[in-house]
Amino acid sequence: MHRTHTCGDIDVSLVNSKVLVSGWVVSIREMGKVNFIILRDRYGEVQVVFENKKPDFSLGYVVKVEGTVKKRPPEGVNPRMKSGEVEIYAESWEILNKSRPLPFLPEDDIDVFEETRLKHRIVDLRRPKMQRNFILRHEIILFIRNYMSSLGFLELETPILTKSTPEGARDFIVPSRIHKGKFYALPQSPQLYKQILMAAGFDKYFQIARCFRDEDLRADRQPEFTQLDVEMSFVSDIEDILKTIEPLIIEIFNRFANANLSSPLPRLSYLECMDMYGSDKPDLRYSIRFLDWTERFKGRGINIVDRVLENGGKVKVLRVPVKLSRGQIDKLLDDYKFMFARIENGKPSGNLAKFLNEEEIRENEGNTIFLFAGKGLNFLETLGDFRDRICKEFLKPEREWSALWVKDFPLFQWNEEEKRIEPAHHIFTSPYEEDMIYIKRLKESLVEQDEEGLKEISLKIRGKQYDLVINGVELGSGSIRVHNPELQKELLRIIGLSDEQIQERFGFLINSLEMGAPPHGGIALGIDRIVAMCAGENSIREVILFPKSTSGMALFENAPSEVDKSQLDELGICIKT
């Protein structure tokens, strides 16, 4: 027998009981005739006393100790420890396994390079903080499973070895031994399968799905990641999905992060978002937003503004409720072009000061006003960058959590480098019925190769798409799908695929749509990001057991690695050098 109790079980209720515990030695304090160690397991820590005995332990050893639980003397109580009122008086012990000296101690406050942590991940994972993160991850996923199941969703497993569909991200590919020269691909997401499952009549599907994308990494991006994948049938309206999923999201964040979110979450259209925040994932913990002062500033005599307005541009103003120093503003001017005014004691200063009227001065006491003039999407995105920077550098969030839905994204966007139309989200998103007329015009522009027309019209077609944004981070995205095979083919043609390519790449989807696919839609939520956020972590690597490094290396097991020549021969592959 190895234990009667876990380390976390030991408390005052066990005083005078005989216990047997096993765990890792995480602290040794030898005083001569009396020696102390701290024993830890997943459930907690407990102090063991060796009186007139000295065990041959080192940090990291796995040991078993039998003894009696005693109350500590009053001066020996450790209030920072959960079991700090008691300790185990060791009577016998055994070393279950030795440990060579650890590269670092498995404590929460370590100061170690992430490279070292990842190389010795098991030591890293022993840290209580990491254990908490993965317990939280388990609890969130369990909660999701129970929740979805209670709503009648079925968890169905879709293939990992799938077909390469080179739209979107780069695929990881897997060579086929039996069919030399052919390849499977790992799924970027179960997108096509889940739509097919709707055609198959499963009605409500979900999956905690692993997804793979062969793109460069970031702090919040890994080549393999986990999403909650959801799809449901007989929905045509965005609200059908949002109303189903929103309570789940709110409950996750309220339960696991004390977020205090409440239904309904705000819903903003993509255009509203860009207009007010310059971003399609605004951080609404900060309330500042851009005001449109185009009409107000027409003909006030500001040359730059007049010139931009002649070109059909707009005047956007951000009122920041703090007074920035001249130095701070100069630093911003290094990166952005704007006019500004600071209003203090009724007196405006700055190059915008003399153009403000009485009312504007009165309304902005104590504020710093930034004025931008420009045109187009790039202009708005720059404003969004600016707002982010102001918030980060000069403002405090007004609330801890903010969640919203952003919806009605443009279905297409113009790819300037490749001079073609591409899907903004993915090509299976349904357009709004009332925007269908533009699809016809888009086709005409394609035939005429009218680039300006394509740019203009492509922005007018709104897709039934929605993103979930929390604290400025996109946590999920979904859409009502196209269930009409003819329309689906039409959309694929618009992004430049020939009928042959459509048949070869998406034939299995089209076939499914042709055999009675119900109207359907769904969403996918990033589990790693959700868990990281609930855990208060900035990087999803803190909630992934064995994450890859920035260059895609698995530092613990050292992958990717070379394979035997015989393995390559079997696959009919030779390596170019």
Next chain:
RNA sequence: GGGGACGUAGUUCAGCCUGGUUAGAACGCCGGCCUGUCACGCCGGAGGUCGCGGGUUCAAAUCCCGUCGUCCCCGCCA
């Protein structure tokens, strides 16, 4: 693909700018002392491919070139 930061003992760092004894510190490790520690304390000891390769030099951790790795950002990615 591009930009920035970092790489010296098991770990985290100092030393590098301004080249020159035996490359230091803290924690960890090993040995010893200590009956109430919890960052225990005290004494002693072991431990180094200064990421790797090349160059400059009488001499390189230090200067130069290249390369590899890690982290952050842009591109890319929903």
